[in-house]
Amino acid sequence: MADWLTTLHTDTPQEGFELAITLARKGVAYTQPDAEVRDKLRPAYAEHADSLTAASHVIATHFQTIAAANNYWK
């Protein structure tokens, strides 16, 4: 796998949030490396409220890390 994460630094909190989303998805992609399978799972998943909440929770966990890494963009 090519380099995809060279720094946790971002210029803004929003970019940090978007990096958190990337990390959450990478956690899935490492576990299920077949992109076709992941694409197949997406429709059902994205229409299931509890699945979306669970995805949002993973993002929140990564955002904690990234926010700390950026000293909360103070």
Added chain:
Amino acid sequence: MADWLTTLHTDTPQEGFELAITLARKGVAYTQPDAEVRDKLRPAYAEHADSLTAASHVIATHFQTIAAANNYWK
């Protein structure tokens, strides 16, 4: 997507809590970008106690980040 998160600073803990709610919802919105689909999911979801608890947990996780970013509004 337009700028929606330029700072984690809030004037009061309550505004911080409300920002945590925004972040929790944004985590859902990035995963399911279709607002119509999200609106369709809401009624069932909002009448299911475990779904509400899970949503509250995501808020709690973001509130940790925001509270730290604001030095706990001390």
Added chain:
Amino acid sequence: MADWLTTLHTDTPQEGFELAITLARKGVAYTQPDAEVRDKLRPAYAEHADSLTAASHVIATHFQTIAAANNYWK
């Protein structure tokens, strides 16, 4: 919504724990603002062990924040 959270400071750990409970419930109330619906959900929920554990987990997450905000009441 009126002001309901002006400080994370509490005099004792127990009051901090009770504030954590308030925050956990507020996370639910912002997501489901209809108090009647929430009251309707309570009986079933409060007799389901896994739901109670999940609620306790949200409280634990908020208590982390509040304990840090109070420097652990040292």
Added chain:
Amino acid sequence: MADWLTTLHTDTPQEGFELAITLARKGVAYTQPDAEVRDKLRPAYAEHADSLTAASHVIATHFQTIAAANNYWK
């Protein structure tokens, strides 16, 4: 409810772990204040592996707080 949490300080990590268990149970007890109902729920719950894991997770979350409060008993 009488005073039940006046300090997060404990003499040993083990006492801290046991306090974490107390906090996890208190989170349940505040949500379901009827002890008879809680006792009725226990047997099924305590024979369900996933329920036990979830309970252990809440304890782990509280133990983080208590360990930090005690500066990790260093």
Added chain:
Amino acid sequence: MADWLTTLHTDTPQEGFELAITLARKGVAYTQPDAEVRDKLRPAYAEHADSLTAASHVIATHFQTIAAANNYWK
């Protein structure tokens, strides 16, 4: 119950990880003190992927605590 946790200090990260596993199991054992019941639950549980992931999550939570207690073995 005899003394089983007198320190969070470990010599290596791996021993810290193994201590995290012990803490996760102790959280279960305090909730279900009957070892026979726990042994009966293990086979089904250990062949259920989601149960294993949940157990791994509890371990991860305790490992955070233990890693911090050991200043990350720096």
Added chain:
Amino acid sequence: MADWLTTLHTDTPQEGFELAITLARKGVAYTQPDAEVRDKLRPAYAEHADSLTAASHVIATHFQTIAAANNYWK
């Protein structure tokens, strides 16, 4: 079990992320030591979106620890 975790230090955030994946899997492997059983569970698991999200959550939790251990690779 041979030494598999001698340091939390990694050269890059990406290696830290990959170490988080290793830790998440080790948490499973200690709980279900039979590699054949784990291999048998993988196919179903890796095609279930909620299972993948849960795995991603464990990775996120470990990544918090590893990122802190590396001072966020600043």
